[in-house]
Amino acid sequence: MIYRLWQELKEGWADIIGLIYPHTCAGCGQNLVKGEQEICLACLLEIPQTNFHRDSQNLVWQLFRGRVSIAMAASYVYFDKGGKVQSILHSIKYKGNQNLARQLGMLYGHILKQDHALEEVDYFIPIPLHPLKLKQRGYNQSEVWGEGLASSTGIYLLNNNLYRTENTASQTRKSRIGRWENVKDIFALKRPEEIQGKNVVLLDDVVTTGSTLESAAQCLLDSGASKVGILTLACAVKI
Numbered sequence: 001m002i003y004r005l006w007q008e009l010k011e012g013w014a015d016i017i018g019l020i021y022p023h024t025c026a027g028c029g030q031n032l033v034k035g036e037q038e039i040c041l042a043c044l045l046e047i048p049q050t051n052f053h054r055d056s057q058n059l060v061w062q063l064f065r066g067r068v069s070i071a072m073a074a075s076y077v078y079f080d081k082g083g084k085v086q087s088i089l090h091s092i093k094y095k096g097n098q099n100l101a102r103q104l105g106m107l108y109g110h111i112l113k114q115d116h117a118l119e120e121v122d123y124f125i126p127i128p129l130h131p132l133k134l135k136q137r138g139y140n141q142s143e144v145w146g147e148g149l150a151s152s153t154g155i156y157l158l159n160n161n162l163y164r165t166e167n168t169a170s171q172t173r174k175s176r177i178g179r180w181e182n183v184k185d186i187f188a189l190k191r192p193e194e195i196q197g198k199n200v201v202l203l204d205d206v207v208t209t210g211s212t213l214e215s216a217a218q219c220l221l222d223s224g225a226s227k228v229g230i231l232t233l234a235c236a237v238k239i
């Protein structure tokens with residue numbers, strides 16, 4: 001009885017707080033209703049899913065062909081400049097919305113599990129941020145997204161082995177070759193023995209040119225991983 005009263009008081013209080021500080025959707029900015037967290041149901045249904053995991057030679061896999069040997073590659077959604085996915089990524093990366101990253105990871109994990117897309121994967125490995133950036137932001141968005149993926153797939157998130165050896169300059173204004181020179185050998189493993197013969201999947205928030213992921217994948221293969229796959233939240237690959 002007391003517990004129920006407490007629950008009702010708590011919910012009532014949450015509703016009042018919601019009126020004063022409305023919790024809004026990270027995709028469309030509309031107020032969220034009860035049961036919705038960080039993103040509204042309409043946005044969840046509307047975000048453009050790629051379903052790349054059902055096509056082994058999809059756009060992301062093709063991006064790495066001839067560059068580094070990738071066992072599988074997929075992205076949850078297509079990046080839409082100025083659209084909902086961009087707002088969602090912005091919220092995850094710059095507004096501290098870790099709950100949203102986790103929630104989207106969990107949802108994508110369910111889809112991948114249902115479609116048997118991650119059979120025999122030993123570890124998820126998020127692309128690490130440079131320590132300085134991590135300190136500024138307070139969290140690694142790819143790792144938080146990975147927590148969600150790990151919770152719904154049961155695959156272990158190995159987040160303290162791969163690391164960045166140096167801080168790379170901003171990549172936005174560099175050519176593809178320039179970018180590759182910039183990210184070559186920027187990753188290393190603290191305990192290479194941990195991934196010997198393992199089937200690992202790299203996680204990143206967005207794939208654009210793929211040069212960072214390529215460098216990390218090469219590092220893992222050179223260190224003895226048997227297979228390396230790639231998963232990203234969004235795909236911004238230009239055709």
Ligand SMILES: [Zn+2]
Binds near residue numbers: 028029040044
């Ligand atoms: Zn929305």
